[in-house]
Amino acid sequence: MCIRDRRYADANGITIAEDSWFTDIQSGRDEWQDRPGWSAMMLALNGTRTVLVEKLDRVAREVLVQELIMRDLRKREVTLMSSTGDDTSDENLERKMLRQILAVFAEYERGATVLKLRGARQRKKDETGRCEGRKPYGTRAGEAEVINLMRQMRELGDSYDAIAAHLNIAGLLTRMGRKWIGPTIRRILDR
Numbered sequence: 001m002c003i004r005d006r007r008y009a010d011a012n013g014i015t016i017a018e019d020s021w022f023t024d025i026q027s028g029r030d031e032w033q034d035r036p037g038w039s040a041m042m043l044a045l046n047g048t049r050t051v052l053v054e055k056l057d058r059v060a061r062e063v064l065v066q067e068l069i070m071r072d073l074r075k076r077e078v079t080l081m082s083s084t085g086d087d088t089s090d091e092n093l094e095r096k097m098l099r100q101i102l103a104v105f106a107e108y109e110r111g112a113t114v115l116k117l118r119g120a121r122q123r124k125k126d127e128t129g130r131c132e133g134r135k136p137y138g139t140r141a142g143e144a145e146v147i148n149l150m151r152q153m154r155e156l157g158d159s160y161d162a163i164a165a166h167l168n169i170a171g172l173l174t175r176m177g178r179k180w181i182g183p184t185i186r187r188i189l190d191r
Contacts, residue, residue: 005052008083014050050079056086056099057106066103137175137188146172150185160185 009016022044024037041051051073053059059080060066070088073080080088086102087095124131138147146167153163160182167180174180 005054005083008081009052012081014052014081016052020044020048045076045078048078050081052081052083054082055084056080056082056088056103057109060103061106061110063100063103063107067100136191140175143175147188150189154189160189 006016008014020041022037022041024035045051056066059069070080070090074090082088087099090096121131130136138144149167149172150163153166154160158166163185164180164182167185172180174184
């Protein structure tokens with residue numbers, strides 16, 4: 001539980017039941033209705049009249065989605081509150097406009113971050129040939145030496161299976177702690 005949320009709840013007379021804390025660990029690309037924490041919270045409302053969030057942009061980073069969620073909660077007679085003091089009221093048109101403008105900035109920030117990360121991943125991929133996923137064997141400490149040994153043995157005419165047997169006898173296991181097999185050594189050396 002966020003300390004700020006606990007402090008806000010205590011200062012504003014809001015009681016948070018220990019079994020009513022919900023979290024979504026999302027990348028921001030999932031649809032709001034597909035978030036397991038949000039779905040579990042909606043199912044567990046059962047008389048709850050207040051939902052406290054850290055910030056409104058944690059609920060949604062798209063203006064339309066944020067407004068739809070807030071409308072849905074109002075229909076259920078549930079008040080959405082933010083521990084950072086974001087105004088969630090629709091009583092004052094100026095406050096509603098300001099909330100929506102802030103949501104536009106949150107949506108822009110998310111989009112800009114996505115583009116920035118995409119560009120960084122592409123630059124890394126252009127530079128090294130890869131960016132995401134499991135790093136190839138040889139990138140971790142000690143692995144380059146094993147690859148050099150594999151190459152030397154191959155140059156001497158040893159088969160892939162013979163190289164695997166030699167590495168296994170020497171106690172040099174794969175990255176996953178398994179015994180070597182010929183096809184794995186072939187894939188590594190063919191790279």
